[in-house]
Amino acid sequence: MSKLLSRRDRQEEIRKGLEGMIKEIEGEDLRVVTFMEYTEPSPPVKPKIIKFSNVLPLLRRLAEMGRVEKGVAKVMFYSPSTGRSRGLTPTMMAGFQYLAPGARTEPHSHNMASIYIVVKGEGSSIIGGEVFSWSEGDVFVVPANIEHSHMNEGQEEAILFDVTDSGLLENMGILEFRQEMSEVKK
Known part of the structure; x- marks a missing residue:
């Protein structure tokens, strides 16, 4: 049986104490995410009308x-x-x-x-x-x-x-x- 995770940003908490190791990997156009399920979901797209x-x-x-x-x-x-x-x-x-x-x-x-x-x-x-x-x-x-x-x-x-x-x-x-x-x- 599985359970749907409620997504909320826990990156700071998870990365605590690992900043030096992460900086060794990250670059100008590269970021480390430690478990995608612990990131905020994208903002919802709002309904719109085009006149x-x-x-x-x-x-x-x-x-x-x-x-x-x-x-x-x-x-x-x-x-x-x-x-x-x-x-x-x-x-x-x-x-x-x-x-x-x-x-x-x-x-x-x-x-x-x-x-x-x-x-x-x-x-x-x-x-x-x-x-x-x-x-x-x-x-x-x-x-x-x-x-x-x-x-x-x-x-x-x-x-x-x-x-x-x-x-x-x-x-x-x-x-x-x-x-x-x-x-x-x-």
């Missing part, structure tokens, strides 16, 4: 500036309480992508999976060389490590909301991005 009406002007301005891609903007959100993951939760990140009429993203891939919801507009995405058309309210999935790009084929702005598992991959230290070019399957 689209506040995000939209930022997306439009970023797209106008064209500092990453012409007519394209992307903002992601994270909670500092998730630490290294930089996610909204320790395993997930979410954000909005803006595409001006006629704009398209460069083909790229990453080892995170993404689920997109089309908030506004119409267009298509090339995913793994196959064209997928979308319009407002549609949901589409980009599996991990699949080359993809998105394009606005309408006369109005297109906005995508996506949720990824990048927080989990960032925590594991294995998040990767690639920019590539390949043929489109018709």
